[in-house]
Amino acid sequence: MFLHGARNETLWPLMGPPTVWALHFAAVYGWAAVACAKATPDDSMFLAARWGIGALTVVALAMIAYAGYRAWQIWGFGRFDPPHAAGTETDRRRFLGFATLLLAGLSAVSVIFVGLPALFIAECTW
Amino acid sequence: MTATTDTAAGLPPPGSEADLARRRAQEERLRKTWETPKGIRYWTAVNNTEVGVWYTATAFVFMLFAGLLALLMRAQLAVPDNDLISADLYNQAFTLHGTVMMFLFAVPIFEAVAIVILPQMLGARDLPFPRLSAFGFWSFVLGGVFVCGSIFFNAAPNAGWFMYPPLATDEEQSGIGADIWLLGLSFIEVASIAAAVELIIGTLKCRPPGMRINMIPLFAWYILIVAGMILFAFPPLIAGDILFEMERMFDWPFFDPERRGDPLLWQHLFWIFGHPEVYIVFLPAIALIAMIVPTFAQRPIVGYSWIVLAAVGTGFLSFGLWVHHMFATGLPTISLAFFSAASEAVAIPTGVQIFVFIATLLAGRVIFAVPMLFATGGLAIFVIGGLTGVMVALAPFDWQAHDTYFVVAHLHYVLIGGMLFPIVAGIYYFYPITSGKMLSMRLGKIGFWLMFVGFNVGFLPMHFTGLRGMPRRVFTYPGGLGFDWLNMVSTVGAFVFAAGVGVVVWDVVRPKSREPYAPRNPWNAGTLEWLTTMPGENWGVRSVPFITSRYPIWDQPNLIRDVDEGRGLLPDAEEMKRETLVTSVLDAEPIQCLRVPGNAWSPMIAAFTLGGVFIALTFKWWIPALVSGVAFFCVLMFWLWTSTSLIPEKPEKDVGGGLVLPLYRSGPASIGWWAMFITMTGDATAFASLVFGYFFYWTVHADFVIDGGGPGVLWPMIAMGLLLASWAVTLLARRWNSADRPLPARLALVTAAVLAGAGGAAGLMGPYTHGMAPTTDVYPAIVWILVIWTAIHAAVGVIMLLYCLARSLAGRMTAVYDIDMRNVALYAHFLAMTAVVTFAVVGLFPLIN
Numbered sequence: 025m026f027l028h029g030a031r032n033e034t035l036w037p038l039m040g041p042p043t044v045w046a047l048h049f050a051a052v053y054g055w056a057a058v059a060c061a062k063a064t065p066d067d068s069m070f071l072a073a074r075w076g077i078g079a080l081t082v083v084a085l086a087m088i089a090y091a092g093y094r095a096w097q098i099w100g101f102g103r104f105d106p107p108h109a110a111g112t113e114t115d116r117r118r119f120l121g122f123a124t125l126l127l128a129g130l131s132a133v134s135v136i137f138v139g140l141p142a143l144f145i146a147e148c149t150w
Numbered sequence: 151m152t153a154t155t156d157t158a159a160g161l162p163p164p165g166s167e168a169d170l171a172r173r174r175a176q177e178e179r180l181r182k183t184w185e186t187p188k189g190i191r192y193w194t195a196v197n198n199t200e201v202g203v204w205y206t207a208t209a210f211v212f213m214l215f216a217g218l219l220a221l222l223m224r225a226q227l228a229v230p231d232n233d234l235i236s237a238d239l240y241n242q243a244f245t246l247h248g249t250v251m252m253f254l255f256a257v258p259i260f261e262a263v264a265i266v267i268l269p270q271m272l273g274a275r276d277l278p279f280p281r282l283s284a285f286g287f288w289s290f291v292l293g294g295v296f297v298c299g300s301i302f303f304n305a306a307p308n309a310g311w312f313m314y315p316p317l318a319t320d321e322e323q324s325g326i327g328a329d330i331w332l333l334g335l336s337f338i339e340v341a342s343i344a345a346a347v348e349l350i351i352g353t354l355k356c357r358p359p360g361m362r363i364n365m366i367p368l369f370a371w372y373i374l375i376v377a378g379m380i381l382f383a384f385p386p387l388i389a390g391d392i393l394f395e396m397e398r399m400f401d402w403p404f405f406d407p408e409r410r411g412d413p414l415l416w417q418h419l420f421w422i423f424g425h426p427e428v429y430i431v432f433l434p435a436i437a438l439i440a441m442i443v444p445t446f447a448q449r450p451i452v453g454y455s456w457i458v459l460a461a462v463g464t465g466f467l468s469f470g471l472w473v474h475h476m477f478a479t480g481l482p483t484i485s486l487a488f489f490s491a492a493s494e495a496v497a498i499p500t501g502v503q504i505f506v507f508i509a510t511l512l513a514g515r516v517i518f519a520v521p522m523l524f525a526t527g528g529l530a531i532f533v534i535g536g537l538t539g540v541m542v543a544l545a546p547f548d549w550q551a552h553d554t555y556f557v558v559a560h561l562h563y564v565l566i567g568g569m570l571f572p573i574v575a576g577i578y579y580f581y582p583i584t585s586g587k588m589l590s591m592r593l594g595k596i597g598f599w600l601m602f603v604g605f606n607v608g609f610l611p612m613h614f615t616g617l618r619g620m621p622r623r624v625f626t627y628p629g630g631l632g633f634d635w636l637n638m639v640s641t642v643g644a645f646v647f648a649a650g651v652g653v654v655v656w657d658v659v660r661p662k663s664r665e666p667y668a669p670r671n672p673w674n675a676g677t678l679e680w681l682t683t684m685p686g687e688n689w690g691v692r693s694v695p696f697i698t699s700r701y702p703i704w705d706q707p708n709l710i711r712d713v714d715e716g717r718g719l720l721p722d723a724e725e726m727k728r729e730t731l732v733t734s735v736l737d738a739e740p741i742q743c744l745r746v747p748g749n750a751w752s753p754m755i756a757a758f759t760l761g762g763v764f765i766a767l768t769f770k771w772w773i774p775a776l777v778s779g780v781a782f783f784c785v786l787m788f789w790l791w792t793s794t795s796l797i798p799e800k801p802e803k804d805v806g807g808g809l810v811l812p813l814y815r816s817g818p819a820s821i822g823w824w825a826m827f828i829t830m831t832g833d834a835t836a837f838a839s840l841v842f843g844y845f846f847y848w849t850v851h852a853d854f855v856i857d858g859g860g861p862g863v864l865w866p867m868i869a870m871g872l873l874l875a876s877w878a879v880t881l882l883a884r885r886w887n888s889a890d891r892p893l894p895a896r897l898a899l900v901t902a903a904v905l906a907g908a909g910g911a912a913g914l915m916g917p918y919t920h921g922m923a924p925t926t927d928v929y930p931a932i933v934w935i936l937v938i939w940t941a942i943h944a945a946v947g948v949i950m951l952l953y954c955l956a957r958s959l960a961g962r963m964t965a966v967y968d969i970d971m972r973n974v975a976l977y978a979h980f981l982a983m984t985a986v987v988t989f990a991v992v993g994l995f996p997l998i999n
Binding site for chain 1: 354360361362363364365450453454455456458459462463465466467469470481482483484485487488491492494495498499697698699700735736737849850852
């Protein structure tokens with residue numbers, strides 16, 4: 025009712041890719057923090073965390089890629105140029121698709137940024 | 151639906167005598183309905199045109215006060231070994247300077263400006279909850295005066311604006327100032343969340359027909375995002391404030407390492423709020439630039455979707471940056487790296503916005519009027535602040551620069567360039583909307599150059615003072631360390647900057663009664679706020695037009711004429727009631743004619759009584775706090791009972807052009823339901839922060855959960871069961887009420903209330919029967935906090951259920967007119983969720999640990 029437009033559309037998909045980024049961020053931060061706080065002498069927890077963060081990063085990128093593909097589809101696969109400023113349902117839909125696609129790009133870059141430390145940092149202490 | 155603007159059925163031909171008579175009669179009724187009260191009752195006004203202007207003016211007064219404190223500090227630092235002011239007064243001055251600038255200027259000014267211009271921009275008569283805006287304003291005034299006034303009694307907070315324990319939890323060191331900070335600002339945070347509710351719903355639901363989501367002014371996009379950020383940023387601070395004040399008031403050891411507390415938890419909670427806050431401050435100011443740039447380039451913005459990307463993207467990423475304020479605290483390197491990476495990533499959307507503005511200016515014919523001077527000058531300053539931001543986002547550099555004047559320089563470049571200059575640009579730009587007069591272009595230019603030059607002379611040297619090793623927050627320094635002359639230059643610059651601010655302030659307040667009114671739409675802008683006449687009327691928009699463009703005044707011929715002649719929607723106030731349109735979120739189709747409440751004392755009295763509670767608690771005056779709390783409760787009940795969920799005299803009305811809209815909607819179709827949803831989202835965030843606290847302690851202590859020292863399993867499970875039963879029975883009450891079976895519905899309401907009350911009490915029984923002493927250790931303390939939080943929410947649930955019962959008995963809640971019941975059912979969902987999490991954490995988690 026509230027956030028819905030015609031054909032049961034809502035504003036929520038726009039938030040999808042950055043929400044995946046946020047969940048990924050919270051998960052990798054939490055995992056690393058617990059692994060370091062509860063570290064065992066053999067470092068196995070931290071190693072597990074590094075692999076886990078890698079896996080989470082792949083999963084998050086896959087989810088963003090899916091959301092981005094859907095958005096690309098809704099936008100019309102780039103056949104129509106912005107600004108999508110007309111007062112029509114078509115333009116409103118293309119605008120949301122395009123904006124979501126842009127957000128998917130930003131979210132993907134940010135997920136990669138945040139995932140990278142697990143590749144390079146090999147221990148908790150310094 | 152598409153023809154509402156021009157061919158409204160049954161109107162006399164334009165220009166005829168009959169048409170003029172119709173228009174005059176409508177205007178008379180509208181003017182009377184939206185009239186501002188005279189005399190003492192002026193202060194009961196709730197219309198956005200009054201409240202917004204008061205709000206803006208008050209925020210500026212606080213800004214000037216904090217600016218004077220800054221000058222005092224700069225005077226003290228001008229020469230080495232100065233004794234102009236004492237170390238203690240200096241501590242109070244810098245703490246209050248930061249606190250006031252952030253909490254009493256930067257955040258409120260965005261709410262204030264949005265209250266003034268958002269309804270105008272959206273062709274609405276007012277925001278959906280005008281009394282809530284008024285309540286927020288009065289809370290802000292009272293809390294602000296309380297916090298600022300403390301310095302005149304030598305009792306201001308003095309531990310820095312982020313109040314780190316253990317300094318700020320030490321009663322000897324920090325005195326009553328810390329309590330004033332915690333309670334005074336908690337009170338204002340409540341007002342900010344109220345504004346967030348108002349602005350989210352205002353943006354999404356109170357637009358003119360035709361203004362689909364791809365056409366809303368960019369300002370509205372930013373406001374939507376920022377209001378959403380407030381919901382997730384302020385509650386962690388409120389949770390932190392609760393823990394902090396429990397430690398100061400009752401010696402619960404949340405931040406005391408001797409009893410297994412941890413000062414770092416405060417830093418986390420503060421900066422989970424504090425970093426998004428920077429963007430909460432910055433984005434609305436950029437939003438002003440996004441309105442100003444197209445006007446002075448005389449063309450639509452280039453890259454509307456890219457701005458939306460930037461606003462939404464920054465809104466999210468800003469929550470992944472908080473630890474970059476804590477790089478020097480010894481967290482694991484990998485944690486630092488996550489935050490360093492996210493801090494670099496946020497530069498992407500920030501940069502996108504700046505390139506969009508540059509592209510728009512390149513593509514248009516730029517007119518360099520005063521608002522553009524401030525906008526571009528601000529951006530130039532901000533870019534420098536952004537670049538030093540990229541530097542300090544790198545942990546190794548930050549370790550060198552941490553807590554030096556380099557950081558002071560960085561944050562002032564960000565905030566003054568990214569916030570203050572755009573705000574001044576906005577004042578010059580929007581001033582005609584509030585007063586009908588223009589500001590002086592000559593004074594504006596003088597003010598700009600004084601501010602721009604003064605700022606750079608004042609703050610650029612601080613980068614070098616910092617790199618040469620001067621720490622921030624020192625009240626003096628010995629001579630010969632290499633920063634004597636740098637400090638003198640900074641002081642000179644600060645006074646030049648202040649002179650510029652003085653010129654701008656004079657321009658705003660100087661008498662203008664002899665000056666002519668500005669022409670209508672003086673900047674030839676394209677958006678709806680410029681429909682206003684000079685001087686404006688209280689009704690907002692004469693009639694609500696149908697929108698077909700992002701810049702309707704530029705692109706829709708006859709728009710102004712049709713609006714003026716009452717050919718849009720809601721051209722009249724036949725019943726002499728204040729009304730505005732509610733439209734659907736994505737496509738802005740009209741779905742309701744909303745009656746908004748008018749002027750009243752209740753918002754002001756509610757704010758003052760609630761403020762009384764906070765102020766009395768500061769001084770530990772328990773009885774006055776209780777009395778004030780009871781008074782607040784009574785005012786609140788009066789307010790709700792007399793002005794919310796009113797049953798209209800007819801189910802629907804013709805809003806013009808043959809369009810008939812309902813006057814009452816409930817459940818997810820009503821704005822009240824969404825206000826509850828948004829408020830409870832904020833509430834859930836605060837709760838999540840407390841739960842985070844529990845698990846934070848669990849990670850830092852190997853044996854955090856004391857064996858046999860917890861609340862047991864039995865009582866938590868009983869409490870969870872009772873509260874879930876209360877939830878189920880509340881849903882039954884809603885069902886029976888909808889089915890027009892009042893008797894079972896009322897019985898269910900009573901049952902649900904009893905179950906909720908019993909559930910809350912059972913929750914408290916767990917720690918009570920196990921003799922958990924919250925002052926001995928952080929584990930019992932955090933368990934107590936979680937169950938008390940849940941019990942208070944259960945008690946609020948009891949009040950809500952009994953309120954529904956009373957409404958039903960009084961005939962004010964029926965099967966059709968059931969806003970109250972549906973909102974309370976929504977609250978019940980949140981209460982059930984809170985109960986499940988709390989009792990699973992305190993009762994079951996110790997078992998698996």
